[in-house]
Amino acid sequence: MNSHQTADAVVIGAGAVGCAAALLLARRGLKPLVIERDGIAFNASAYAWGGLSAHFGSGVPGPMTDHYREAISRHIDLYEELKPQGDHDWQLQRVTSLSLADNEKSANRLAADVDWMRSEGFEAEMIGSDELYGLEPAIRGGFLAASIVNAGWELDSLTFTVSLANEAERQGVHFLVGQVAEVDIVGGAINSVVLKGGDRVDTPVAVAATGPWVSNIRGIPRLPIKPIKGEILRLEHVGDDLRNRVGFNGFNVGRKPDCTVWAGTYEWDRGFDRNVTEEGRQHIWNGVTDYLPTxxxxxxxxxxxxxxxxxxxxxxxxxxxxxIDGLYYANGAGKKGILLAPLMAEWLSSNIVDGDDIPPIFSPDRFEAV
Known part of the structure; x- marks a missing residue:
């Protein structure tokens, strides 16, 4: 016999964005239910690099720069508020990034990047080869210069997401394992969420925080969101080097707090295939050992x-x-999902409860299918 329950809001998806949305809705007095097919942080939120940066990414330089900066501030506030300890500490930390140039053309391009970053108030400068090799002597010879940017942060994305879920539960949020098959719409508004197998949750609000699977749910208008696979290597490398993030030719390397060295990333469009590939592994390995032969x-x-x-x-x-009244989206953030999770959740909860506006650049209305 199928179950039938009610909730003030249903959040579909228990990644960082979904858990943050549920937490902030609960803090505003609602009793949300989070439905997740695979498990908390099972997908992208578990395996993200965890970088929080405003000086690069989609919409930068441009309209997204200030939003990314605001998102970093929300992360700092949340970390100071919750003061995570021990295994629950997602280790928010400041990081310095080096981008390498091995010819005059690439050095000029980096210098132009530094100019606009400095004009926006980021801490950035160009350094010569002597200073570069003093900072990271493991870099192979032949680099002329580098940009050095001290504007980014990082965290452990899995621990962060699980901690959000734990805090949400303390605020009264319930989590349910199941696959949402359909949103039931009555009179142009959300009436219920139906799970595969027939279980039903009556609710006036459904938040689609499902990642690229959003259009697999019947009743939700098709969105132009696609999955882009990202692969990362985790390496055991003895030493205390690579505390900076060192980037070249689209690759990035850095030592994490547990002393493993992460190297990435390989991105490609392969649909919904989540499997690790030998092609991706070899591509990253060849790319990073080229400039970090150790x-x-x-x-x-x-x-x-x-x-x-x-x-x-x-x-x-x-x-x-x-x-559809009562249907809300929190989706499509790509590499910036961890960064934007608390800010997207804040906007969404304020909009749902108080009717506050969300910056129009994020509006679903920009896509005709919605």
Whole structure:
């Protein structure tokens, strides 16, 4: 016999965005239910690099720069508020990034990047080869210069997401394992959420925080969001180097707080295939050992793959549907999902409860299918 229950709101998806949305809705007095098919942080939120940056990414330089900065501030506030300890500490930390140039053309391009970053108040400068090799002597010879940017942060994305879920539960949020098959619409509004197998949850509010699987749910208008696979290597490399993030030719390397060295990332469009590939592993390995040859002696501990939900224009989709009352989106953030999770949740909860506006750049209305 199928179950039938009610909730003030149903959040579909228990990644970082979904858990943050449920937490902030609960803090505003609602009693949300989170429905997750695979498990908390099972997909992209578990395997993300965990970078929080405002100086690069989709919409930068441009309209997203200030939103990314605001999102970093929300992360700092949340970390100071919850003061996570021990195994619950998601280790929010400041990181410095080096981008390498091995010819004059690439050095000039980095210098132009530094100019606009400095004009926006970021701490950035160009350094010569002597200073570069003083900072990271493991880098191979032949680099002329580098940009150094001290504007980013990082965290452990899995621990962060699980901690959000734990805090949400303390605030009265319930989690249910199941696969949402359909949203039931009556009179142009959300009436209930139906799970595969027939269980039903009556609710006036459904938040689609499902990542790229959003359009697999019947009743939700099709969104131009596709999965982009990202693969990362985790390496055991003895030493205390690579405390900076070192990037070259689209690759990035850095030592994490547990002393493993992460190397990535390989991105490609392969639909919903979440499997780690030998092609991706070899591509990253060849790329990073080219400029950090000492890594050729590292032991590969783990390779991870995840599917990042990327909207057609590269900008997240956040807010209410103009086609269906009570349907809300928190999706399409791509590489910036961890960064934007608390801010997207804040906007969404304020919009649902108080009717506050969400910045129009994120509106679902920009896509005709919604």
């Amino acid at each position: 890594l050729s002696h590292a032991r590969m501990v783990k390779t991870t793959a995840c599917l990042r939900p990327v909207a057609r224009d590269g900008i997240p989709i956040v807010g209410g549907s103009s086609a």
